[in-house]
Amino acid sequence: MQFNVLEIADRLKIQLVNRAGDEYIFICPFCSGKKEYPKLYINQSKGVFICHHCHLEGSITDLWALRCGVDTKTAYKQMVNSVSVDIQPIEPIPTPIRDTERIHLVYSEFFKMLTLNPAHKQDLERRGLTPDYLSQFKSLPEDAKTRWNICSILNKKYGLDDVPGFQQKISRKNKSYWDCHRSGMLIPVRDVHQQLTGFQVRTNREPKYIWFSYSGQLKSSVHVIPGRGIPWIIEGVLKSYITHHFLQIPCFGIPGTDTWRLIPFHLIRGGKVVVAYDIEQNPYTLKSRDNLVAHLENMGIEPIIAGWNKNLGKGIDDACLTIYKQGIMPRPEMFLPGIAA
Ligand SMILES: [Zn+2]
Incomplete structure (x- = not known):
């Protein structure tokens, strides 16, 4: 049996954005949250759907089953019998970002907010690095307020919950704030695509090198x-x-x-x-x-x-x-x- 795409979409509360011949384009209810992805294509004559963002695909019956959380047999019955179904609104879930991308994003932004202090600059020069190379390194701010501010900005923008190296602490006044290691030179560790995967920290004591992430948060890379x-x-x-x-x-x-x-x-x-x-x-x-x-x-x-x-x-x-x-x-x-x- 052929279903009317527009009727089905209406019953499933899926929002139409465009039509191109036999194909209707909708906001995908499965991968859209705060950000809407108009990537769900339903083909009327073939009776199939695909989302070009989250890559879900199948028959129109599959779409109904997925949307209503029922098996396909039940879905089919509901569709033909014009059963009105109670559709949950799209959950405003945050845009899913792959962990590695997220870490790169937060670390890059963090790195940009820091400076290289004179002692670390001298250390790098002593090792033979020329000025054009020095911008690849930064220092962790020893001033607590500076550090907390930077962490706070990052937390507001990205959320630091699952970003290795940042810790949520409780102040004496019972307020929570974010912090990280308090001193040392940051040495970026990058993968082959030059995405940041971590930082080593050169300390002034033993051990000379530690990871920016706390133990147990991230393996070395x-x-x-x-x-x-x-x-x-x-x-x-x-x-x-x-x-x-x-x-x-x-x-x-x-x-x-x-x-x-x-x-x-x-x-x-x-x-x-x-x-x-x-x-x-x-x-x-x-x-x-x-x-x-x-x-x-x-x-x-x-x-x-x-x-x-x-x-x-x-x-x-x-x-x-x-x-x-x-x-x-x-x-x-x-x-x-x-x-x-
Ligand atoms: Zn999707």
Whole structure:
């Protein structure tokens, strides 16, 4: 039996927005809330519907069943018998955003509101970063009022409930407010699309690096700097920034020796990768590196171990800086196996 789309839509309280020949376009009752999505298409002659926003689709009977919360058999009976049904109004649910997008959005906005304090600026300059690189880092505001204001603005705009790193606290006057870590330098951690996935915080005490998110809120993630050429795996997120600054290589900055498991290996092109762990005699570090190397080999990716004279420094970033200070621009080949000319 063919149903009259307009009649059915009217009974289901679905709002018509347009008509194009055999197709009627409605506000989708399933994915619309505060924001309305006029993406529900119902085809009169085919008797089918599809929403091009939430991707629900099916027959007109399915549409009725979904809208009324009944099975299709009941739906069909109600449709043919002109049963009047009690339709719940569209719930004003907030626009669903994928978690990762939401975190990127809130973190980006947060980052924009911060500044880099002089001590952190000096620290980065000491590591060899030039002024054009400094805007990639910010400092957490030590002034409590500044921090609370920033958090409050973000909370009003986005809601901070499920954003790692922000905490709701109760003041002595029993008022709730939002806060985050109170000091340290923020090091953004980005995925391959340069979306923010987290922040590392460089502290002035031990441990030197913590996550902006509180423990248990978010697992650590790998910083990705995309580019052409053989990618490097660098121990340390900040180190990956500095090494990239000197060598202009694509790289993965891993937040700890054993976090290589978080590397999105599928992004590696060309079958080779350079591994640059700190030069250390620490057996734990060596074992982690060996495990990484074995894993790469298993995946058919050729690992190339970067090497340098340990007098240049423990980390690849130190080695680059030392060479640079000697008046030589460091180049990737300087750290790869071969005969140095
Ligand atoms: Zn929809």
